[in-house]
Amino acid sequence: MSVEASAVPRAGLPELSAVHWRQRADESTLRRAGRRWTLCTAAHVFPLVATAAVLAALNPLTIPVGLILLAHAWAIPELYAARGAKVLRRPGAQDAHAEAVALGLLGDLLDHEGRDFLTRTGLVLEQGALGVWLLAPSGALLVTPGARRVHCYCVGVSDASLPPSDRTAHLLLALREDEAGLATVANLAFAGAPWRLRRRLRGSARAGLDEAVGAGRGG
Amino acid sequence: MSRLLRMDQTGHTVIAEWTAEDAQSTQAARLAFQEQLDQGCFAVVSEGPGRAQQVRELPLDEPVVILRRPIAGG
Numbered sequence: 001m002s003v004e005a006s007a008v009p010r011a012g013l014p015e016l017s018a019v020h021w022r023q024r025a026d027e028s029t030l031r032r033a034g035r036r037w038t039l040c041t042a043a044h045v046f047p048l049v050a051t052a053a054v055l056a057a058l059n060p061l062t063i064p065v066g067l068i069l070l071a072h073a074w075a076i077p078e079l080y081a082a083r084g085a086k087v088l089r090r091p092g093a094q095d096a097h098a099e100a101v102a103l104g105l106l107g108d109l110l111d112h113e114g115r116d117f118l119t120r121t122g123l124v125l126e127q128g129a130l131g132v133w134l135l136a137p138s139g140a141l142l143v144t145p146g147a148r149r150v151h152c153y154c155v156g157v158s159d160a161s162l163p164p165s166d167r168t169a170h171l172l173l174a175l176r177e178d179e180a181g182l183a184t185v186a187n188l189a190f191a192g193a194p195w196r197l198r199r200r201l202r203g204s205a206r207a208g209l210d211e212a213v214g215a216g217r218g219g
Numbered sequence: 220m221s222r223l224l225r226m227d228q229t230g231h232t233v234i235a236e237w238t239a240e241d242a243q244s245t246q247a248a249r250l251a252f253q254e255q256l257d258q259g260c261f262a263v264v265s266e267g268p269g270r271a272q273q274v275r276e277l278p279l280d281e282p283v284v285i286l287r288r289p290i291a292g293g
Contacts, residue, residue: 018291105231155291155292
């Protein structure tokens with residue numbers, strides 16, 4: 001039997017049935033989600049900054065209170081960015097042998113450049129129609145075209161006993177099956193400018209983001 | 220020789236191997252394939268760079284069929 005004969009019609013990921021109320025992701029839904037995220041952040045930050053300014057104008061003695069408010073205004077976007085950075089975390093393998101086997105399978109799914117990137121960063125870089133994806137064991141990051149915004153998604157297979165590379169392979173296969181479906185199923189953890197996320201990443205994950213942003217800019 | 224792989228806690232496990240000309244091995248592979256689907260796995264075949272396809276029947280001419288588990292937002 002050929003793949004054509006046995007294939008499921010391309011209706012999307014089967015997991016979509018669990019989130020049937022969500023609109024299927026596309027460029028416009030991503031754009032809206034990004035704007036909503038920016039508005040939400042501004043709605044948190046602006047009242048704090050405005051209150052600090054008004055207090056200082058009314059009575060300079062309240063400046064210490066205003067500084068506390070400004071610290072909150074600074075911390076809230078940073079906390080959001082930290083939440084986004086968590087999607088690229090790579091948990092340690094519980095079983096080194098199993099992880100080596102899983103890594104071999106994941107490598108088989110990639111081309112030479114992809115394997116090289118995986119070796120350097122521990123992440124998978126995949127070009128999609130919606131942008132450039134970075135895949136990790138418990139999440140995915142999408143750099144939209146132009147690289148002015150990144151979307152961080154919490155998504156993964158729920159079985160924690162799977163080796164990290166197998167968990168990444170699950171996301172890679174799902175992405176290749178139905179990119180928009182993956183973006184629909186996943187939960188948005190952060191959307192914003194790449195530089196805000198970059199400050200919260202360390203080492204290889206930061207290098208991975210830099211390459212993804214470069215690819216998103218067409219570089 | 221074609222292989223049916225399941226990603227699991229060991230990295231991956233070969234669930235079945237078959238050759239299209241061997242009726243006995245294909246029958247065994249089909250049964251194993253259906254059993255895994257009944258347990259909630261999804262079967263995927265790679266279609267080259269950047270593409271994969273979910274299948275509900277065992278494609279006998281594919282060298283590798285991979286079984287994955289459902290994903291969900293975290």
